[in-house]
Amino acid sequence: MTAKTPAPGTVIFHRHRGYGVITAVNLLTGWISARFGSESRTLDLNLSTDEVQYADGEAILFRRAPPDRMPHARLMAMVRALHLAGYQKLYLYAWPKPSGLHWRWHLFTGQRDWMQRSWREGWYGSGADYNVNPVMGWGDSPGATTEELIHALAKFDPQGLAQALGKDEDHTAWFAGVCDALLPGYMYSLDMQRPAGAPLTDMPPVPVVPVRAGLAPYSGPAIGWPPGWAGLWSKVHAMSAPRINLTGIPEA
The missing domain is CATH 2.30.30 (SH3 type barrels.)
Structure with a gap:
């Protein structure tokens, strides 16, 4: 319900x-x-x-x-359920907006390339948008359950979701452990921090953020970085840009 x-x-x-x-x-x-x-x-x-x-x-x-004033914990629960159903090539990237007041999110499938990931219309958003209209953007309703979110996403973009079928056991195990530690009140942020005038900090703690007001700062076990992040701090990063879709129809 x-x-x-x-x-x-x-x-x-x-x-x-x-x-x-x-x-x-x-x-x-x-x-x-x-x-x-x-x-x-x-x-x-x-x-x-x-x-x-x-x-x-x-x-x-x-x-x-x-x-929840940010959608990330609900998205994490949805991704975990899809992993259990065999859609293990589904990944959730979260990172802060420049202001630091809100966190962006991006679901992607297929190849696990965190910096050069593919973009699909409707599979990304921002906490700044969510807290004035709390929907993900694929035909879901405010407050939709995990099952309802999955159903709405499958109806909105069945071709895209089909690309997530397959095994990625090490990422799925990492994600399940993160969900056990953080849900329902906290989210992770894959923020590679760069001190002023210095290179990226190698393997800093993964930031953890409460998703609703009144929660104490996170005090649970430290969260490790997902599989595939080793070495990313020393590489040159060229972030991919979302492809402009003027038709309103999800691309295959």
Whole structure:
């Protein structure tokens, strides 16, 4: 069953305004914009203090049970389930935006080449986009379960997902261990840090980031780098760019 997550289009109830619909949301701050009845203007409300409920009367406990403000933990659970189903050539790369406030993500299949990986439309995104509209972008619903995410991805791009069939046992074992250590509250970031005026730091600790507010800093076991990263710190990196697709149809 899909969990309830505040998102544009969610029907809500306000004590003084009655029923309305969310038009914009920020999972980072808990502020939403909503339109009520026939009013043309939206009203800005805070989910923690303005007595906003879901339309069926369920409370939105934004402070006590905050939603994930980044999608990475949900993506990790989905990838792990697909690995168990035989889609072991599916990889999840996560790295920070230059501001450091949000983390990008990229799913890719086929050859395990972390720096020259292939791009497929709809298989990448940013936490900055997610926290205003919490969907992955392949026809999923906000708060979709792991099974629902898999079903939506398979329906959106069956040819792309088929490329992930096959074995990559060392990566699958690494990924399962990472999921055991981090889920459901934390994500990994494959960020190769470069101190100012210095080369890349060889084999630094893998950064671990909480995906929702109120979680303590990660204090579990150190996370190792995935198989295939040895030597990447000493190579020249030329990041691949996403291919522009003007048709809106996923490429094979």
